[in-house]
Amino acid sequence: MTEPKAPPEPSAREQRRLQMADIARLAGVSVSTVSRALNGSELINAETRQRIAELARSLNYSINLGARNLRLQENKTVAVVVPYDRQSRQHISDPFFLSIVGSIADALTDRGYDMLLSRVDAEHLDLSAGWFDSGKAIGVVLIGQWRHHDQLNEMAARKLPLVVWGGEMPQQLYASVGGDNVLGGTLAARHLLQSGRRRIAFVGDARLPEVWLRRQGYAQALREAGLAVDPGLEVAAPFEPGLAAGVLERFCAARQDFDAVVCCSDVQALLTIQALRAAGRSVPGDVAVTGYDDMALAAYCDPPLTTVHQPVAEAGAELVEALLAQMRGERTGPRTLPVYLKLRASAPDGAR
Amino acid sequence: MTEPKAPPEPSAREQRRLQMADIARLAGVSVSTVSRALNGSELINAETRQRIAELARSLNYSINLGARNLRLQENKTVAVVVPYDRQSRQHISDPFFLSIVGSIADALTDRGYDMLLSRVDAEHLDLSAGWFDSGKAIGVVLIGQWRHHDQLNEMAARKLPLVVWGGEMPQQLYASVGGDNVLGGTLAARHLLQSGRRRIAFVGDARLPEVWLRRQGYAQALREAGLAVDPGLEVAAPFEPGLAAGVLERFCAARQDFDAVVCCSDVQALLTIQALRAAGRSVPGDVAVTGYDDMALAAYCDPPLTTVHQPVAEAGAELVEALLAQMRGERTGPRTLPVYLKLRASAPDGAR
DNA sequence: GTGAAAGCGCTAACAA
DNA sequence: TTGTTAGCGCTTTCAC
Numbered sequence: 010m011t012e013p014k015a016p017p018e019p020s021a022r023e024q025r026r027l028q029m030a031d032i033a034r035l036a037g038v039s040v041s042t043v044s045r046a047l048n049g050s051e052l053i054n055a056e057t058r059q060r061i062a063e064l065a066r067s068l069n070y071s072i073n074l075g076a077r078n079l080r081l082q083e084n085k086t087v088a089v090v091v092p093y094d095r096q097s098r099q100h101i102s103d104p105f106f107l108s109i110v111g112s113i114a115d116a117l118t119d120r121g122y123d124m125l126l127s128r129v130d131a132e133h134l135d136l137s138a139g140w141f142d143s144g145k146a147i148g149v150v151l152i153g154q155w156r157h158h159d160q161l162n163e164m165a166a167r168k169l170p171l172v173v174w175g176g177e178m179p180q181q182l183y184a185s186v187g188g189d190n191v192l193g194g195t196l197a198a199r200h201l202l203q204s205g206r207r208r209i210a211f212v213g214d215a216r217l218p219e220v221w222l223r224r225q226g227y228a229q230a231l232r233e234a235g236l237a238v239d240p241g242l243e244v245a246a247p248f249e250p251g252l253a254a255g256v257l258e259r260f261c262a263a264r265q266d267f268d269a270v271v272c273c274s275d276v277q278a279l280l281t282i283q284a285l286r287a288a289g290r291s292v293p294g295d296v297a298v299t300g301y302d303d304m305a306l307a308a309y310c311d312p313p314l315t316t317v318h319q320p321v322a323e324a325g326a327e328l329v330e331a332l333l334a335q336m337r338g339e340r341t342g343p344r345t346l347p348v349y350l351k352l353r354a355s356a357p358d359g360a361r
Numbered sequence: 362m363t364e365p366k367a368p369p370e371p372s373a374r375e376q377r378r379l380q381m382a383d384i385a386r387l388a389g390v391s392v393s394t395v396s397r398a399l400n401g402s403e404l405i406n407a408e409t410r411q412r413i414a415e416l417a418r419s420l421n422y423s424i425n426l427g428a429r430n431l432r433l434q435e436n437k438t439v440a441v442v443v444p445y446d447r448q449s450r451q452h453i454s455d456p457f458f459l460s461i462v463g464s465i466a467d468a469l470t471d472r473g474y475d476m477l478l479s480r481v482d483a484e485h486l487d488l489s490a491g492w493f494d495s496g497k498a499i500g501v502v503l504i505g506q507w508r509h510h511d512q513l514n515e516m517a518a519r520k521l522p523l524v525v526w527g528g529e530m531p532q533q534l535y536a537s538v539g540g541d542n543v544l545g546g547t548l549a550a551r552h553l554l555q556s557g558r559r560r561i562a563f564v565g566d567a568r569l570p571e572v573w574l575r576r577q578g579y580a581q582a583l584r585e586a587g588l589a590v591d592p593g594l595e596v597a598a599p600f601e602p603g604l605a606a607g608v609l610e611r612f613c614a615a616r617q618d619f620d621a622v623v624c625c626s627d628v629q630a631l632l633t634i635q636a637l638r639a640a641g642r643s644v645p646g647d648v649a650v651t652g653y654d655d656m657a658l659a660a661y662c663d664p665p666l667t668t669v670h671q672p673v674a675e676a677g678a679e680l681v682e683a684l685l686a687q688m689r690g691e692r693t694g695p696r697t698l699p700v701y702l703k704l705r706a707s708a709p710d711g712a713r
Numbered sequence: 714g715t716g717a718a719a720g721c722g723c724t725a726a727c728a729a
Numbered sequence: 730t731t732g733t734t735a736g737c738g739c740t741t742t743c744a745c
Contacts, residue, residue, distance in 0.1 A: 039732045071494035076722035079737045107459035126478040142423035279661045309631045311663040391716045428738035431721050
């Protein structure tokens with residue numbers, strides 16, 4: 010009457026997954042007793058509890074979490090979504106994104122949550138709501154706002170538990186956590202100015218909120234120094250290494266009238282250095298270059314990168330905390346974490 | 362009588378998650394009809410089906426997958442487990458591991474599976490069986506064998522659906538997918554020999570199966586050239602950048618009697634180059650260095666790395682296929698994918 | 714073409 | 730201290 014599909018055919022290979030009733034039968038008790046024992050209930054005789062626990066362990070039995078969650082109406086899974094650019098079909102290869110994912114994985118593990126990792130087309134960030142709607146996850150952590158601030162606002166309006174790694178934007182309805190992008194841009198540019206550079210290029214796609222904010226910081230530092238932003242020195246390179254390389258090579262081949270570059274990722278910085286050398290210019294001699302992120306390898310590049318350090322280690326915990334707070338019903342606004350400039354050789358201190 | 366916890370208190374914030382019964386009521390049909398409609402059953406009147414589908418969409422209703430899976434006795438989730446070294450408390454930061462995770466994510470998505478990502482103590486790889494035992498995942502993909510080949514064999518003996526990224530070992534009971542490590546080691550060493558190097562160091566922790574195999578390839582190339590392996594030129598550096606740096610610096614400071622280095626990751630290669638320069642030696646002038654993995658940045662380092670290219674893009678699909686084949690009851694042995702040497706400047710062609 | 718009802722594996726209120 | 734039983738949200742057989 011209700012038999013699903015064919016008879017529960019144990020498929021020869023997998024000998025029907027064990028369940029509580031089996032343990033109960035083997036232990037000569039009822040399933041409730043097993044359930045209570047395995048959940049450490051005080052009601053159960055300590056000795057019985059022990060015996061059942063051992064039996065379960067010896068058979069590698071583990072409570073079916075799907076059934077348990079259904080009954081308990083709870084779920085300890087969080088979806089982490091990394092957008093990708095459908096156009097370029099590029100995989101996420103930027104070490105920064107992957108580090109953030111690692112950091113979130115740690116934070117979730119610490120708090121007893123599981124992490125569902127998925128990709129989503131950067132043009133349809135709202136698709137990530139499916140994880141929540143289908144009950145697979147209790148909330149969504151999205152890495153980056155990309156170009157769809159609007160979709161994120163709509164998701165938040167739906168009361169979807171959502172936290173975004175990214176910059177704080179005007180009229181933002183969703184919770185976000187991110188480094189202080191304006192400050193990062195300012196720190197990089199100001200450092201270059203203080204070390205005597207005057208013609209400072211900016212590398213990054215300002216359609217992305219984070220980059221847009223960094224550019225503001227950069228522009229502000231120039232203003233402080235009484236300099237104007239030269240639009241000709243803005244290079245809209247994307248984060249994907251494969252795409253950025255060409256753009257940067259062309260730029261460095263075409264123009265030589267700058268003595269410093271502020272980049273929006275360490276990868277971009279490395280590509281810029283590469284392009285500069287190909288164009289016959291030295292780093293930091295002719296051109297000083299700053300990166301962004303302070304990825305693990307930044308210290309070991311040649312030259313080691315002066316870069317804006319992002320709080321990756323803290324990021325995971327902050328994102329997870331923001332999500333949990335939201336689910337507790339707390340109102341969580343955007344959160345901006347401090348960043349600092351890590352001085353290394355690609356943009357050294359002092360005059361040249 | 363069976364009310365779980367407190368009354369289903371909609372927690373003020375989240376207005377009780379919608380369910381099929383709600384859609385049914387709103388559409389004036391039974392839940393069976395909604396179920397059939399949403400699953401595209403031919404039984405349902407096309408118009409009714411359409412109407413229900415639209416209603417569901419407009420309310421952002423999505424079938425509760427937990428309940429569905431329980432009833433259907435199916436699950437489309439695969440656990441991907443990345444071991445970490447508890448000793449060093451180091452996060453996985455090697456771009457290679459993270460790229461593999463990305464590749465698997467793509468392969469799973471393509472086949473309609475979800476990916477559960479987690480960490481496990483590298484000393485207790487067998488803990489990852491919990492994902493299967495608890496029914497959260499239908500199988501496990503483990504990144505790397507680390508030092509517990511034995512635990513993996515035990516897991517396989519339990520008929521646990523498991524695939525490991527790693528090298529093919531003697532007496533291996535579990536399914537694995539990996540690059541051809543012996544060949545990789547041979548290609549690197551042979552190339553260095555052909556370009557005139559004679560004193561070739563090896564960097565990598567040979568307690569890890571993959572490294573062990575690469576070292577075999579390296580040793581074989583030396584033998585072919587009539588050279589003996591000098592144990593003093595073997596550096597047991599781990600993959601973690603933070604730990605490897607010190608080891609390599611000490612080695613390069615202590616010994617100068619080598620003219621080439623075979624490394625087991627690109628990160629190690631960069632650290633080696635750094636250490637060599639600190640010791641006053643040039644790359645590739647004094648010492649040629651080969652990397653391993655051919656990560657995205659390898660081409661943009663200075664000097665660009667000559668490195669063994671690993672089939673990362675294919676890796677995800679191969680791992681997933683192996684897992685699915687296993688669940689179909691097919692016997693899947695170890696699988697070795699081709700690798701090739703990518704020539705770049707850190708170990709150039711021809712004599713010096 | 715649609716509805717009623719059973720049951721997937723589990724938990725907990727209630728009874729004993 | 731333990732067992733009986735209802736039901737979490739869904740699918741599907743069977744009846745209409």
